[in-house]
Amino acid sequence: xxxxxxxxxxxxxxxxxxxxxxxxxxxxxxxxxxxxxxxxxxxxxxxxxxxxxxxxxxxxxxxxxxxxxxxxxxxxxxxxxxxxxxxxxxxxxxxxxxxxxxxxxxxxxxxxxxxxxxxxxxxxxxxxxxxxxxxxxxxxxxxxxxxxxxxxxxxxxxxxxxxxxxxxxxxxxxxxxxxxxxxxxxxxxxxxxxxxxxxxxxxxxxxxxxxxxxxxxxxxxxxxxxxxxxxxxxxxxxxxxxxxxxxxxxxxxxxxxxxxxxxxxxxxxxxxxxxxxxxxxxxxxxxxxxxxxxxxxxxxxxxxxxxxxxxxxxxxx
Ligand code: AN0
Ligand code: CP
Numbered sequence: 001x002x003x004x005x006x007x008x009x010x011x012x013x014x015x016x017x018x019x020x021x022x023x024x025x026x027x028x029x030x031x032x033x034x035x036x037x038x039x040x041x042x043x044x045x046x047x048x049x050x051x052x053x054x055x056x057x058x059x060x061x062x063x064x065x066x067x068x069x070x071x072x073x074x075x076x077x078x079x080x081x082x083x084x085x086x087x088x089x090x091x092x093x094x095x096x097x098x099x100x101x102x103x104x105x106x107x108x109x110x111x112x113x114x115x116x117x118x119x120x121x122x123x124x125x126x127x128x129x130x131x132x133x134x135x136x137x138x139x140x141x142x143x144x145x146x147x148x149x150x151x152x153x154x155x156x157x158x159x160x161x162x163x164x165x166x167x168x169x170x171x172x173x174x175x176x177x178x179x180x181x182x183x184x185x186x187x188x189x190x191x192x193x194x195x196x197x198x199x200x201x202x203x204x205x206x207x208x209x210x211x212x213x214x215x216x217x218x219x220x221x222x223x224x225x226x227x228x229x230x231x232x233x234x235x236x237x238x239x240x241x242x243x244x245x246x247x248x249x250x251x252x253x254x255x256x257x258x259x260x261x262x263x264x265x266x267x268x269x270x271x272x273x274x275x276x277x278x279x280x281x282x283x284x285x286x287x288x289x290x291x292x293x294x295x296x297x298x299x300x301x302x303x304x305x306x307x308x309x310x311x312x313x314x315x316x317x
Pocket of ligand 2: 048274275
């Protein structure tokens, strides 16, 4: 595997899960693989988990790790070609990317949807420029349309906790005061559609996701109905995808917050969320603190997903 941006890059999921299991049980077995190899992590947006877990994954593999926050200390980057650069941007991404590539062996990129232009977001213009111009393998640390390291960690977590061969997994929209990207729900849908589970998506009317990610999943507008018999409840907010509301918050209906009453409709489901989460908007205190809450082991598995991916990339160098 050279680049990792979506579920197809990792190969058959049963094999990917077996590799992840090995990495989790033997975190330091491949220290020689990363010797004298440098991982550069480039952040256009904030992060707690991705930053720490991916760094830890690189260190476990014996790599040197450097981190660049584009918006803190680096030059402001122009990302469009053809612009007369007489504004506040000091450098063009077309120089910055190959320069960054010259200092490392593998690059991770975090670059959220900007919600300025749907086509640019859904064409992944930033991530794809890194792939095209860095000369290095590139992996997504959440790009405009997907967050594959998160989805892989989610799948690992479900695999570790499922009580039946084909669990019912329900992804529910939940309210949030600010516009959030569709990357996490798109990606989770992509991975669940590829995995062996009964996958249901529930959200209020107007929050329909890109049909390319929804695939064959059941979409249920009645949250209570969707939650019936669920084994896993995966909560996430996202802003509208469909035009003319792309990137907008169209409601913050708190009747969609995941509460103890909502969880009572399920098959004693586990609660999942990628974090960071706003309590009592997305999920009530008592649900996130309950024994059924997997948010901490789910976040811990981010080291496992990142290390499994980085290992595959190192093996391909
Ligand atoms: C981001 C999002 O919803 O995509 C990152 C989640 C991993 N969340 C926020 O910006 C709060
Ligand atoms: N879940 C996740 O990617 O968290 P961060 O935004 O803190 O990296």
